[in-house]
Amino acid sequence: MLRIPTAQPHALYGTAATRAIEAAAAAALPPHTLMQRAGQATARLALALAPHARCIWIACGGGNNGGDGLEAAALLHRAGHPVAVTWLGRPDALPPDARRSWQRARDAGVPFIDTPPALDPQDLCVDALLGIGLGPSSRAPDPRLLQWLEHLRTNAAPTLCVDLPSGLIADTGQWAPGFAPTRPPASQSHTLSLLTLKPGLFTAHGRDAAGTVWLDDLGVPAPHAPTAWLAGAPHGAARAHASHKGSFGDVAVVGGEGLHARGMGMTGAALLAASAALHGGAGRVMAALLDCGATAAFAQQLEIMLRRVDALDLARLTVVCGCGGGAAVTAVLPQVLREARRLVLDADALNAIAADGALQRLLQARGPATMLTPHPLEAARLLGTDTATVQADRLAAAQALAGRFGCTVLLKGSGSVIAAPGHTPLVNPTGNALLATGGTGDVLAGLAGALLARMPGDAFTAAAHACWLHGAAADAWPPARALTASRLAQALRPG
Structure with a gap:
């Protein structure tokens, strides 16, 4: 036992399958x-x-x-x-x-x-x-x-x-x-x-x-x-002593829409994703804000380099796109989808793709070095259904998304599901209700970007490792202390 x-x-x-095993x-x-x-x-x-x-x-x-x-x-x-x-x-x-x-x-x-x-x-x-x-x-x-x-x-x-x-x-x-x-x-x-x-x-x-x-x-x-x-713990190899920052990949976070007409700004989401990529072991981390004037938030995270979106060499980067992107992300998504070498799509990027058939076709043309990290409502929008249907069979929903867009899908929630064409899906065993707070999804996207940067072409493994480590950080957190997304990012350990 x-x-x-x-x-x-x-x-x-x-x-x-269980009944077949039992009958035999x-x-x-x-x-x-x-x-x-x-x-x-x-x-x-x-x-x-x-x-x-x-x-x-x-x-x-x-x-x-x-x-x-x-x-x-x-x-x-x-x-x-x-x-x-x-x-x-x-x-x-x-x-x-x-x-x-x-x-x-x-x-x-x-x-x-x-x-x-x-x-x-x-x-x-x-x-x-x-x-x-x-x-x-x-x-x-x-x-x-x-x-x-x-x-x-x-x-x-x-x-x-x-x-x-x-x-x-x-x-x-x-x-x-x-x-x-x-x-x-x-x-x-x-x-x-x-x-x-x-x-x-x-x-x-x-x-x-x-x-x-x-x-x-x-x-x-x-x-x-x-x-x-049921996913197991990552078994990362020790970093070679003769490593340098180029050994662990470059991550660029594209998001962080500034204040708009409704008085709302989401620069913090991009900062959380970038911080998670940094603490998750990426060699270099860049942030390309969709409001270039909203840079003050990065003053305390000096290791994150600020870039304009049009200055990024997308073909050489792992891009995390959509965290706090708002409506502004729609304008940059076509270029990102066409040119980014490796790509993690989250939040507003997913909502924009769900609403635009042309963006969906660009996503379908990308191939396997792409990861989607939807929560159930975002998954429902991409599938053209509702949240209740997604939650009614989470494994089937994740597999349907992976099949539709030909990429890795990390469907968030209790027992997050990782699916990709040609792979048996994974269910993640780590994490707890301390993660039910704003910004933790941005942290997961940034961590996934850091791991994808080090695992070229293996978005499925990167998603599985990121999900396990993200949840494990919450499991190790003292239950009596509030876990904020910024603290979660700082508690991450490179896989």
């Missing part, structure tokens, strides 16, 4: 073997999480996930641990393996109860209601199931979810209709993913729902190609 995530990459398998294993093993192994894994982790529990409440559904819970209940009860089971099934409607586990629980004398018990913090709840047996179009849930879920989420004891938190969709990390919690959980959550890790545990609502994730592969290899990968 392995606790997830670590700094190592992990394969993620969607529902279809079931065909090769004696009947009931997988469910017995699942029950054993659940019982082991339950005891590790709550060794002094006075009550282990196991809420079991009427399918195979409930069978896993019943198997665990039989094992725990036989070993003398205090177990109580609520069960939604009917013996005559159970799948064969689940029926055998139900019979084993009955034969062991497991107490079956009708109402969830009162629990204390040292006790444990086990959610074995649904597992992966639920999709976005499933029928309305049993009212008792929803009542038990509410009790799981609101009582004082920690919860162990078997395979998935009930109601979470394995492929997307979205809640099925009617299952979204109405308030944050009252206690700690754990999820024991069985056979495979599922993408939905790590993106969208998955990270909040799953809590600490564990994996038990039940002794079954996974021969199928993964649906996605």
Whole structure:
């Protein structure tokens, strides 16, 4: 059994791939073997999480996930641990393996109860209601199931979810209709993913729902190609002593529209991106402001060189374009798209491209040394849809964008997704809610530019490393201290 995530990459398998692995294993093993192994894994982790529990409440559904819970209940009860089971099934409607586990629980004398018990913090709840047996179009849930879920989420004891938190969709990390919690959980959550890790545990609502994730592969290899990968930590080579600033690439940030008719200016976004590129290890960093008069903001960052856009040798540079660009970025985008050797497009550059077919065609002609870093609304504009559709399947949205424009896409959010043509998508495991503040996206774009400058032609790896390091900097930040974007930029470490 392995606790997830670590700094190592992990394969993620969607529902279809997981079911194929399960079916192949079931065909090769004696009947009931997988469910017995699942029950054993659940019982082991339950005891590790709550060794002094006075009550282990196991809420079991009427399918195979409930069978896993019943198997665990039989094992725990036989070993003398205090177990109580609520069960939604009917013996005559159970799948064969689940029926055998139900019979084993009955034969062991497991107490079956009708109402969830009162629990204390040292006790444990086990959610074995649904597992992966639920999709976005499933029928309305049993009212008792929803009542038990509410009790799981609101009582004082920690919860162990078997395979998935009930109601979470394995492929997307979205809640099925009617299952979204109405308030944050009252206690700690754990999820024991069985056979495979599922993408939905790590993106969208998955990270909040799953809590600490564990994996038990039940002794079954996974021969199928993964649906996605959970990204691992970058392994950067040490810098050679005989390096010079030209060894690590030149980054130019194009953005920072000054004050306009509505009294708004965004020079700070360009400064944040440039600062991130500098702290992220770029050899030289230039800032080409779209308002050449707004240079005072750079007085405290002396290492950043100011340039006019028309003075940049775009064919030799890695360009980060769009941070704080406002409407002014539209005028420079055609040249940037045609001439920049390597390019990171963010914020207002993405909005301008979404609104202009000619700019979209220029982007499509660029090739792979290009990275888009949209948040969900920007991604929706580029795809001609809405944010809800993007968030409903973040992996699919990122892959659709990558396919449409032929470049790397870093779709930001909880469990950021990195996709590119010819690559299995990545889900980033680092980062936290401290990043939910203005300017952190500009920092990510600047860091991505610094890494792309050092990885010519490998925008996918640059995006993955930038996303991991950006999130890791937030994870290392003291939770009691506010994390501003400027502090985040200064906390970055070169990959």
